[in-house]
Amino acid sequence: MVDLNTLRSNRAKPLPIDPHEILRRLPKPAGFNDLYSSQAEVLKQWFDSRSAKDTVVKLHTGGGKTLVGLLMAQSTLNELKLPVLYLAPTTQLVEQTLERAAQFGIPAVPYEAGAGPLNDAFANAKAIMVATYKSLFHGRSKFGLEGTANPLMAGAIILDDAHSSFPLVRESFTLNVSAYSDKERYKEMCDLFRQAFRDIGKAGTFDDIVSGREGAVIEVPYGAWRELIQAVEQLLRKDLAPFKYQWPLVRDRLLMCHAFVSGANFSITPILPFPNAFPTFAHCPRRIYMSATIADDSDLLRTFGADFELAKKPLRSRSLAGISERLILCPDIMPFAMNTRTAVEELAGRLSSSKKGVVFLTPSGKIAEEWKTIGTVAENSDDVQKIVSALQSGTRFGPYVLANRYDGIDLPGDACRLLVLSGLPTGTSEYEKYRATAVYGGASFNRMLAQRIEQGIGRGARGAGDHCVVLIVGTDLASWVSKEANFGFLTSATQAQLTIGTEISKAVKNRDEFFATAMRCIDREPVWQSYHAEMLDELVEEPESDQDHLELAAIERKAIDLWASGNHEKAIARLEKAAGLASIDSQEKGWVLQLAARIADDWGNDERTEDLQRNAYAHNPNLKRPKKMETHRLLPAPGAQAKAIVVSIQAYRFRKGYLSEFDHLVANLTAEASANQFEQALANLGRMLGFSASRHDDAGVGPDVLWLLPNKQGLIIEAKSRKREDNPLNKQEHGQLLVAEQWFAQQYDGFTSVRVSIVPNTKSTEAASAEQSCALTLDKLQVMVSDARALIANLCESQLSAAQLEGHCAQLLEKSPLAAHNIVKSYLQSFKTA
Numbered sequence: 001m002v003d004l005n006t007l008r009s010n011r012a013k014p015l016p017i018d019p020h021e022i023l024r025r026l027p028k029p030a031g032f033n034d035l036y037s038s039q040a041e042v043l044k045q046w047f048d049s050r051s052a053k054d055t056v057v058k059l060h061t062g063g064g065k066t067l068v069g070l071l072m073a074q075s076t077l078n079e080l081k082l083p084v085l086y087l088a089p090t091t092q093l094v095e096q097t098l099e100r101a102a103q104f105g106i107p108a109v110p111y112e113a114g115a116g117p118l119n120d121a122f123a124n125a126k127a128i129m130v131a132t133y134k135s136l137f138h139g140r141s142k143f144g145l146e147g148t149a150n151p152l153m154a155g156a157i158i159l160d161d162a163h164s165s166f167p168l169v170r171e172s173f174t175l176n177v178s179a180y181s182d183k184e185r186y187k188e189m190c191d192l193f194r195q196a197f198r199d200i201g202k203a204g205t206f207d208d209i210v211s212g213r214e215g216a217v218i219e220v221p222y223g224a225w226r227e228l229i230q231a232v233e234q235l236l237r238k239d240l241a242p243f244k245y246q247w248p249l250v251r252d253r254l255l256m257c258h259a260f261v262s263g264a265n266f267s268i269t270p271i272l273p274f275p276n277a278f279p280t281f282a283h284c285p286r287r288i289y290m291s292a293t294i295a296d297d298s299d300l301l302r303t304f305g306a307d308f309e310l311a312k313k314p315l316r317s318r319s320l321a322g323i324s325e326r327l328i329l330c331p332d333i334m335p336f337a338m339n340t341r342t343a344v345e346e347l348a349g350r351l352s353s354s355k356k357g358v359v360f361l362t363p364s365g366k367i368a369e370e371w372k373t374i375g376t377v378a379e380n381s382d383d384v385q386k387i388v389s390a391l392q393s394g395t396r397f398g399p400y401v402l403a404n405r406y407d408g409i410d411l412p413g414d415a416c417r418l419l420v421l422s423g424l425p426t427g428t429s430e431y432e433k434y435r436a437t438a439v440y441g442g443a444s445f446n447r448m449l450a451q452r453i454e455q456g457i458g459r460g461a462r463g464a465g466d467h468c469v470v471l472i473v474g475t476d477l478a479s480w481v482s483k484e485a486n487f488g489f490l491t492s493a494t495q496a497q498l499t500i501g502t503e504i505s506k507a508v509k510n511r512d513e514f515f516a517t518a519m520r521c522i523d524r525e526p527v528w529q530s531y532h533a534e535m536l537d538e539l540v541e542e543p544e545s546d547q548d549h550l551e552l553a554a555i556e557r558k559a560i561d562l563w564a565s566g567n568h569e570k571a572i573a574r575l576e577k578a579a580g581l582a583s584i585d586s587q588e589k590g591w592v593l594q595l596a597a598r599i600a601d602d603w604g605n606d607e608r609t610e611d612l613q614r615n616a617y618a619h620n621p622n623l624k625r626p627k628k629m630e631t632h633r634l635l636p637a638p639g640a641q642a643k644a645i646v647v648s649i650q651a652y653r654f655r656k657g658y659l660s661e662f663d664h665l666v667a668n669l670t671a672e673a674s675a676n677q678f679e680q681a682l683a684n685l686g687r688m689l690g691f692s693a694s695r696h697d698d699a700g701v702g703p704d705v706l707w708l709l710p711n712k713q714g715l716i717i718e719a720k721s722r723k724r725e726d727n728p729l730n731k732q733e734h735g736q737l738l739v740a741e742q743w744f745a746q747q748y749d750g751f752t753s754v755r756v757s758i759v760p761n762t763k764s765t766e767a768a769s770a771e772q773s774c775a776l777t778l779d780k781l782q783v784m785v786s787d788a789r790a791l792i793a794n795l796c797e798s799q800l801s802a803a804q805l806e807g808h809c810a811q812l813l814e815k816s817p818l819a820a821h822n823i824v825k826s827y828l829q830s831f832k833t834a
Contacts, residue, residue: 015078019043019071022078029103038317039064045315046072050286054307056162056297056314057290060323060493064463065290066100069158072288073128074106082155083122085143085280086130089164090408092385097130097160111135118142118152125155133165136278137172139248143280151279156286159304163291163451164407166299167429173250174269174431175236175243182242188235189266193259196224200625205676212263214674217433220259221624222598223609229254232268249277255602256563260430267430271595272560275304292458296447296489298553305561308554312547323493323540324461325532327521328470328501332478333656334508335797340473343511345374347471347518348399348418356417356522357391358399361406361456363425367474368403371422375399384409391415404428406455412462417522418469419460424476425452438622442587443489443549449480450489457494469518470501475663482657496539500532502654548583556592559599568603572596572612579619590620634747635692638710641820642810644690645795646802655796662688662792666785671721671760671778678721679704682758686715689788689818696740702747703740709820714748716740717756721778728763728834734770754824763834774828784827787818 016022020043023035035043042057049055050072059065073084086108088094094110101108109119111131121127136143136157144151159165179186190210197206200221208214225232232254240247250257253274260267276282281304289300297314300306331340352358352375360375362368368377375398378384384405390396392415402409406425426436426449439445460468472478480486482502487495508514520528555578562571575596579589593616600609614626618633638644652658665684668677679695686693686707696702707715718737720729737755744753755773762777764770776784791812800808813819817826 017047017075017079019047019068019075022071022074023104027105032103035067036064039068041317042068042315043071046288047075050075052307052310053285053287054304054310055286055288056300056306056311057288058292058314058316059290060292060463065160065292066097067104069160069288069290070097070101070104070106070108070128073156073158076156076286077125077128080155080285081125083125083152084128084156084158085122085136085154086128086158086160087133087136087165088130088160089133089168091132092388092410093161093408094130094132096410101128101130123152133159133168134172136280137169137273137275138245139172140245141278141280143278145248146277146279146282154280154284156288157281157284159287159289161291161407162289162300164455166303167427167432169273169275169303170269170431171429173246173273174267174429175246175250176268176430177236177266178242179264179266185235185238186266189232190261192228192231192235193220193224193261196221196228199224206261208674209261209263214676215263216674216676217260217262217430217437219434219624220261223601225257225259226255226601232259249274253564256560258431258434260434262430262433265430269429269431271598272302272557274564276561292454296451296549298447298549301550301553301557305557308550311550311554323536324463325465325467325521325524325529326457326461326470326497326501327468327504327518327528327532328457328472328497329508329514329518330472330478330481330502330505330654330657331514332473332475332660333482333502333654334505334514335656336508336510338511338514343514344420344471344473347515348374348420350515351418351522352397352399355394355397355414357397357411357415358418358420359391359411359416359460360399360401360420360422361425361459362401362403363423364428365403367423368401371399371401375401377401377403379403388415406452406459409459410462411459412466416460416468418471418518419457420471420473421453421456421477423474424449424480425456427452438620439587439591440622442585444585444588444591446480446486447489447549450486453477453481454490454494457497467521467524469521475660475667479652479657479661479664482652482654482660484651484653487653492540493536496536499539500535506654548581552578552581552584552588552592556595559595563599563602568599568605571599572603572608575599579615586619587622590616590618590623593619594623635694635706635708637712638690638692638708640810641690641710642806642813645688645792646806646809648688648690649792649795649805650802655798659789659793659796662789666788669781669785673721675719675722679719682717682719685785685788688792689823691820702743703737706744708748708751709823711820712751713820713824714744714751714753715756715824716744716753717758717776719758721758725760727760728765729757729759729768729770729775729831730765731767731769733757734764734768734773737770737773754828756828757831762829762832764831766833768831770831771833773831774824775831776828780827780829784818784823787816791816791818 038059046055073086077084086097088097098108098110107127108130109121109127111129119129122129177186177189197203206218209216209218257268257270297311300311301308331338331343348358360371365379378387384402387400388409391411394414427433436445457470460470472481481498504517508517555574559571559574575592578592593612597609597612597616600612610626613624616623617626649655649658666681668681682705683693683695692708694706696706703716704719705717720733737757741753741755756776757773758776760778762775795805795809798805
């Protein structure tokens with residue numbers, strides 16, 4: 001038989017390195033005509049600058065990223081004659097990448113787990129290896145670790161879906177001592193630090209978390225972590241089997257780790273991951289980060305140490321190719337009363353029964369369970385994969401409810417025609433939960449949420465020609481997307497589709513019209529297609545990177561690297577510089593200053609540590625409280641109540657979004673909420689009523705909550721919401737209120753005060769002598785919440801201008817029990833001796 005390979009090799013020209021030329025020579029799958037203009041544009045930009053160590057490539061979801069990455073990989077293979085590694089977040093995406101390579105005749109091999117060596121074709125630069133991120137980034141990596149002999153040297157690493165990799169890489173460095181499977185060691189670790197939490201006044205919170213009564217995450221104070229690090233090592237070394245893949249990566253860097261306590265884990269994770277522990281990555285001459293057009297690239301710098309100057313200039317195309325047709329509807333801002341849950345369930349049932357895929361994405365198993373009456377709930381990876389396969393093959397159409405699956409799954413075509421995002425995706429790991437709490441409300445928190453929301457939206461339609469309806473449900477999520485300040489954290493394409501969808505949502509008149517509107521997209525009515533295309537072209541703009549935010553990330557990464565090399569002083573100086581960047585918000589300033597304080601603590605400079613921590617806490621009271629507090633910062637005197645209420649409403653693009661925010665922020669004003677949750681919700685309520693309000697006892701002084709009213713009156717509030725229903729207020733509890741009143745008199749000259757205890761009933765013991773104090777019973781509090789919601793609903797549904805709205809609000813308050821001059825007599829009651 002004629003040897004075609006021999007004839008081919010005899011005629012072979014030098015291997016091409018231009019991606020376009022490579023593609024020209026490759027076999028093409030059926031139906032492939034040519035590259036999208038966006039693919040061709042990005043490939044040319046990359047080829048012209050391919051010698052850069054770090055390159056960021058952005059293409060819309062469904063815009064052909066995989067083929068672009070494979071062509072870059074093959075170009076590097078041909079030019080440098082060195083191994084090329086292609087990383088993807090999940091095994092499913094690895095398989096899809098290998099299938100795509102096979103379609104074009106690009107030589108590619110999968111990573112094979114186990115004790116065997118790396119594939120010869122890959123090691124000899126004859127084929128691209130496709131693997132998950134965790135195949136490279138773990139403590140027994142076949143590619144080699146720093147300090148080991150002969151680590152593999154690669155010519156290029158393609159990091160596909162790079163925006164999805166950050167939690168995966170962090171997880172590779174994270175040790176979790178489980179409260180369930182490693183119960184004894186979990187208890188020993190917690191007992192080791194109980195006194196440290198008592199020392200900072202957090203013993204009650206710590207005990208509630210460890211006992212499972214509260215689902216929060218708390219960080220071990222860094223000073224105690226340093227002092228007890230050897231005891232921690234001894235406990236871990238008792239049995240390292242559960243941590244065999246993580247321990248080699250952190251054993252020499254424990255001081256540079258956070259330690260978190262939750263009800264599920266004692267978690268140890270690096271402040272930032274250490275990618276340079278892998279020479280294959282650290283010394284790679286070409287690292288290509290490919291992602292959808294996510295607005296925030298800062299974690300590329302934090303996680304991987306990508307070059308700041310190159311990250312500022314990602315390769316992208318102005319083409320709209322790859323942007324799917326999505327109708328994003330928000331039922332909670334529709335201008336009529338509708339039971340969102342039943343409407344969503346009915347639409348989901350209609351579509352799934354007509355063989356259109358329906359998928360719900362939720363941030364947690366708890367929220368997923370709320371939808372179990374409509375669809376099958378799946379949390380673990382195996383179940384999710386089975387569901388995805390069934391949807392993709394067209395054998396099942398749901399509805400399916402997937403917990404915390406905002407990325408790594410592709411649901412093209414009829415696999416998903418209705419995607420429901422239910423709840424705000426704040427993260428699931430201990431690190432993500434703590435970070436969300438520590439920088440809550442700040443820009444970095446909202447950037448994180450924006451990225452997760454965009455990832456979720458991208459699951460349901462996978463490129464040009466694909467289409468789906470996306471529903472935004474849940475008060476917290478609806479209020480987030482409605483707020484003007486959050487809009488800028490989304491990419492231009494998502495902003496455009498949200499603008500289209502919210503304008504349509506505001507025009508929907510009734511429930512039947514809601515269903516009909518959704519079907520216009522699903523049935524691809526020509527008028528909808530034309531409207532979407534025209535609006536997209538008009539609204540999508542060239543994005544601008546946030547220079548300060550990228551610089552902050554670069555400084556954090558550099559500071560960690562300086563600390564690792566023993567240069568504490570320079571690391572601290574860098575972080576102090578970062579805190580001075582103009583556009584960095586207060587929460588983030590506190591975060592970086594606390595990192596500086598931690599480095600100073602490791603350095604042994606106690607005075608510098610305390611100064612930095614005091615400054616950090618002044619910027620962000622969610623962080624560790626310093627040993628010596630600065631003089632208390634007084635709350636600002638409130639202005640006119642009506643103006644304050646309207647200013648808050650005007651911060652929202654869609655006024656009904658503020659009503660959703662109200663529902664979300666006061667949801668924990670119940671006896672079932674933890675003390676922290678209840679107090680925060682009470683402060684929220686005060687602010688939404690137009691008062692100055694804050695929690696004070698969290699700082700170690702003052703009442704649980706303080707409300708300052710415009711009539712120069714202060715409500716000094718102690719919350720006893722978790723008292724048993726029949727228990728009277730006792731002497732000790734009333735004494736706390738009296739101490740808080742003395743503090744208030746010293747701090748707020750010229751204000752009168754009212755002592756308020758939130759209790760189940762108006763009874764007090766004779767020893768308490770509480771006759772001159774006031775009770776706000778839980779029943780009366782619910783009346784106040786109901787009255788406040790009615791007021792805010794009236795304002796949010798109004799079509800008046802901002803100036804007219806303020807006057808309308810003032811008129812409503814004149815007769816309202818919520819007015820500052822009425823609130824005491826309307827809701828507070830006298831105590832009666834039991």
